[in-house]
Amino acid sequence: MEKLRTEKLQMEKACCRTNKKKRRDEQEYKDLLNRLKRIEGQVRGVQNMVEKDSYCIDILTQVSAITAALNSFNKVLLANHIRTCVTDDIRDGGGESVEELVAVLHKLMK
Numbered sequence: 125m126e127k128l129r130t131e132k133l134q135m136e137k138a139c140c141r142t143n144k145k146k147r148r149d150e151q152e153y154k155d156l157l158n159r160l161k162r163i164e165g166q167v168r169g170v171q172n173m174v175e176k177d178s179y180c181i182d183i184l185t186q187v188s189a190i191t192a193a194l195n196s197f198n199k200v201l202l203a204n205h206i207r208t209c210v211t212d213d214i215r216d217g218g219g220e221s222v223e224e225l226v227a228v229l230h231k232l233m234k
């Protein structure tokens with residue numbers, strides 16, 4: 125796990141829409157990945173339910189749980205972003221991250 129983390133830090137992959145990068149501490153990294161793996165498991169469970177012709181309401185209930193889990197993931201990620209990226213940008217005299225944050229909040233609140 126540590127070797128994989130080190131390799132990922134060295135590569136510092138860019139976000140899909142910008143060239144900006146975010147270096148996460150080990151705990152944040154693990155927490156986010158664990159949440160995503162749980163969500164992935166839930167999605168596979170729903171796929172299995174569809175394959176087994178499960179009752180629609182049961183599938184919808186599980187999809188609702190996935191939606192809640194994704195919303196929770198977004199809240200954690202957003203809070204971390206505000207505490208780190210936005211705060212650091214403001215501290216350094218920038219304001220770009222605030223405008224970026226406002227734009228993403230508009231998208232999230234549709």
